[in-house]
Amino acid sequence: MIQADDLVKWYGPTLAVDHVSFEVAQGQIVGFLGPNGAGKSTTIRMLTGYLPATAGTARIGGFDVARNSRQARALIGYLPESTPLYPEMRVDEYLDYRGRLLGMPRQDRIARRDEVVDRCGLTAMRRRTIDRLSKGNRQRVGLAQALLHNPPVLILDEPTAGLDPAQIGAFRTLFRELADNHTILLSSHILPEIEKTADRVVMIAGGQKAAEGTLDEIRRQSASGGGVIVQAKSDANALAGILRELPGVASANARDLEDGWAEATLIALDDTDLRELIARRLSETGALVRELRVEAPSLEAFFIEMTANQRVSNPTAA
Numbered sequence: 001m002i003q004a005d006d007l008v009k010w011y012g013p014t015l016a017v018d019h020v021s022f023e024v025a026q027g028q029i030v031g032f033l034g035p036n037g038a039g040k041s042t043t044i045r046m047l048t049g050y051l052p053a054t055a056g057t058a059r060i061g062g063f064d065v066a067r068n069s070r071q072a073r074a075l076i077g078y079l080p081e082s083t084p085l086y087p088e089m090r091v092d093e094y095l096d097y098r099g100r101l102l103g104m105p106r107q108d109r110i111a112r113r114d115e116v117v118d119r120c121g122l123t124a125m126r127r128r129t130i131d132r133l134s135k136g137n138r139q140r141v142g143l144a145q146a147l148l149h150n151p152p153v154l155i156l157d158e159p160t161a162g163l164d165p166a167q168i169g170a171f172r173t174l175f176r177e178l179a180d181n182h183t184i185l186l187s188s189h190i191l192p193e194i195e196k197t198a199d200r201v202v203m204i205a206g207g208q209k210a211a212e213g214t215l216d217e218i219r220r221q222s223a224s225g226g227g228v229i230v231q232a233k234s235d236a237n238a239l240a241g242i243l244r245e246l247p248g249v250a251s252a253n254a255r256d257l258e259d260g261w262a263e264a265t266l267i268a269l270d271d272t273d274l275r276e277l278i279a280r281r282l283s284e285t286g287a288l289v290r291e292l293r294v295e296a297p298s299l300e301a302f303f304i305e306m307t308a309n310q311r312v313s314n315p316t317a318a
């Protein structure tokens with residue numbers, strides 16, 4: 001239903017999206033996950049037809065968003081990262097205005113407005129002006145406008161950014177309800193948000209697709225290099241440096257703890273248990289070790305790893 005086919009976007013000298021392809025099948029809710037600056041908004045804006053791609057094709061329901069923009073857009077409900085709301089308008093008034101912009105006939109407009117107000121939990125505040133709404137409720141208004149023309153596809157760019165945990169929980173429930181009769185692409189830079197909502201995940205970092213699949217599949221991919229946690233009496237940089245030199249180590253990152261201790265997280269290239277090697281090497285350097293354990297691979301560790309790699313490979317995407 002949503003198809004990104006080899007999408008590329010250059011902003012002047014910056015390559016923001018680098019040959020990204022993925023699909024969202026009808027009825028699925030797919031999380032589009034990546035750190036800040038990964039290229040999520042740029043990809044989404046190409047998919048929704050708001051930004052021309054430098055190369056590649058975006059299709060919605062089979063319609064090329066560049067060539068058949070009207071048909072493609074009619075299928076999409078889009079909630080941009082910051083929705084242009086009019087603070088002085090009342091909720092009802094704003095939705096009515098959006099309906100007019102979409103060319104909806106009056107009766108249809110009113111019926112749909114009432115439906116989306118109810119669906120998005122805005123009934124109690126429909127006569128309030130937008131500037132008097134909390135951030136969570138403003139996002140509900142943004143979502144309501146995206147649903148107004150009853151599109152089968154929803155593309156939501158960081159819809160829960162800046163909301164409190166209770167509001168995030170309410171949105172999560174709403175997304176699951178909407179997934180019953182919508183195809184949804186939902187972007188976020190926060191893994192737990194996606195983890196609890198999406199059927200599948202597309203991960204992007206430094207403009208490139210880093211992983212794709214169900215959460216279990218991605219967990220298995222990340223499991224190929226198991227993690228080891230090391231706590232040693234050392235400076236964090238020195239510890240990471242020593243560990244990175246060891247054979248079989250894909251990466252090592254460390255942080256300082258209290259009283260001269262540091263903790264490193266090391267990712268192995270394969271399934272080899274590196275603990276003995278680590279213990280020997282650290283004892284050679286004279287660094288005292290107080291903890292050395294294999295950590296069950298988590299999606300979070302994979303995501304952190306991916307984020308760190310982005311910084312190295314794409315310094316422009318800070």
Ligand SMILES: Nc1ncnc2c1ncn2[C@@H]1O[C@H](COP(=O)(O)OP(=O)(O)OP(=O)(O)O)[C@@H](O)[C@H]1O
Pocket residue numbers: 011014015016034035036037038039040041042043189316317318
């Ligand atoms: N209009 C623009 N002109 C130049 N560079 C841009 C423009 N918009 C985005 N970029 C750059 O393109 C890259 C991808 O940005 P994008 O906003 O798509 O990422 P994102 O994953 O949505 O991040 P965020 O969550 O921070 O919005 C970044 O390096 C960003 O600085």
